[in-house]
């Protein structure tokens with residue numbers, strides 16, 4: 001059930017200390033364990049965190065400029081950085097100082113003078129927990145059959161991407177893709193063949209995307225959702241057309257479909273219309289368009305009537 005973590009060598013630990021000697025010492029002690037990157041100031045460390053996404057941070061409490069405690073609080077307030085564990089280095093034995101470390105969100109602290117074996121063991125233990133937590137988090141967002149992101153991930157991402165789209169006044173397109181007559185396919189070809197067809201179709205939809213920001217998720221059953229950030233209605237329509245055609249071209253035999261092959265219907269909605277300002281509205285409009293595509297004969301896409309004209 002749990003994946004055992006054997007290796008933490010590829011992990012990156014950020015060392016933040018204004019004393020060069022400490023930075024060098026910590027990096028030298030940890031060299032056989034993991035990669036280290038060190039910085040003098042918390043301000044610089046926070047900036048690079050977004051870029052290098054370290055697995056763990058070791059930080060002095062007292063730093064010139066922004067203190068380690070402030071930096072830790074700042075880190076914990078940012079959703080994309082909040083789960084990076086922070087370990088403080090402190091020479092203080094005072095309970096109040098230790099209390100401040102916990103309050104700031106630290107997972108542990110290491111006392112000065114540093115004991116090499118303790119540093120190695122503490123860091124190794126925390127890195128193993130971090131890697132294991134990352135694996136479990138990733139697994140909880142992935143659908144086992146199709147290996148696409150699941151509905152739980154979609155719900156989080158549509159909310160985030162929609163807010164971003166409204167803030168930056170750029171379009172966000174949503175496609176709901178549904179396999180046509182899939183019940184008949186299962187009934188005639190068997191459920192295992194159905195699973196295989198579902199996997200082939202989802203792979204084909206993923207292949208149609210061209211940018212790393214495009215997100216393909218299993219929305220439910222035989223329904224796939226695609227979120228295309230920064231995409232105009234025109235481009236989204238081209239994408240929808242490509243999906244419909246490329247799934248048909250897979251030529252997966254479907255003897256009980258009037259099309260003879262597995263096909264999909266697609267409903268498309270886009271932000272920019274006054275109404276599509278919530279995830280529920282965007283989904284509702286894509287769903288209505290999908291219904292129209294089904295009603296109009298399937299194996300096609302339809303765009304929501306509410307899509308804007310830009």
Ligand SMILES: Nc1nc2c(ncn2[C@@H]2O[C@H](COP(=O)(O)OP(=O)(O)OP(=O)(O)O)[C@@H](O)[C@H]2O)c(=O)[nH]1
Pocket residue numbers: 145178179180181182183184186190191192193194195198220221222294298
């Ligand atoms: N093999 C397989 N079938 C699935 C899976 N998830 C959902 N289904 C099937 O997909 C079918 C969906 O049926 P319906 O909702 O009636 O839709 P449909 O038959 O595709 O008809 P239209 O959407 O109107 O074209 C059901 O029979 C589900 O059992 C899956 O993971 N594997």
